[in-house]
Amino acid sequence: MKIKNLEELEDRIDDEIAWRKKELISIKNDVGSSENKDISEQSRLIRSGIAMLYAHWEGAIKSLAEYYLIYVSSLNLRYCELKNNFLAIDMKESLNKYAETKKASVHNKFLHDLYEKQNQPSKIPYKNIIKTNSNLKMDILKEITETIGLDSSPYELKKMLIDQRLLGNRNQIAHGQRLEKLEGISNISDFLELHEAVYELIELFANNIKTAAQNEDYKSNKSGF
Numbered sequence: 001m002k003i004k005n006l007e008e009l010e011d012r013i014d015d016e017i018a019w020r021k022k023e024l025i026s027i028k029n030d031v032g033s034s035e036n037k038d039i040s041e042q043s044r045l046i047r048s049g050i051a052m053l054y055a056h057w058e059g060a061i062k063s064l065a066e067y068y069l070i071y072v073s074s075l076n077l078r079y080c081e082l083k084n085n086f087l088a089i090d091m092k093e094s095l096n097k098y099a100e101t102k103k104a105s106v107h108n109k110f111l112h113d114l115y116e117k118q119n120q121p122s123k124i125p126y127k128n129i130i131k132t133n134s135n136l137k138m139d140i141l142k143e144i145t146e147t148i149g150l151d152s153s154p155y156e157l158k159k160m161l162i163d164q165r166l167l168g169n170r171n172q173i174a175h176g177q178r179l180e181k182l183e184g185i186s187n188i189s190d191f192l193e194l195h196e197a198v199y200e201l202i203e204l205f206a207n208n209i210k211t212a213a214q215n216e217d218y219k220s221n222k223s224g225f
Helices: 006-036 039-074 084-090 092-100 104-117 138-148 159-174 188-214
Strands: none
Touching (some): 006 039, 006 188, 084 092, 084 138
């Protein structure tokens, strides 16, 4: 896959958000319109809604982060022109070998490769780099932002919402728990509040990636290692 320019990146982001927004609105409407139904039906729709809400949260973050990696990779800049996180992606396997051995030969080769790569055109891998582990809590989201070079602080303010009300409840639902067992979600109003907050976080992530690309935040502010 290639994303050759900023316009193409923005189009892919917009397409990603558009289809998810359509489904998320349907989920919201299904739950919201169940107000006059019996409690068991409301419970079923709320629990299904939370499961789908989490699925879109995880899917959107993973896809959007991958688009950004593909875009930066497609620019063919030298590693010395990029922030260090992109070189770290390329050298992950070497970093693991470096950490796992006491052999001087491995350490020396790693440092040699590190310096050699600085002036080489970047070849940033993007397949299977963004990992959510089907468990996209705040700690994992922070690792994703570190991987692609974004600031994680805007999302950290929502740690409890992400970890407990969204992911924690999704896990409870996956284990067959009833509505009464969920954290902070006991009625339609609670679900709609969570829905709005999660959708805003997805939009925030999309906009932050667009801004990073527009401002060329992937570039290093230094000329060498």
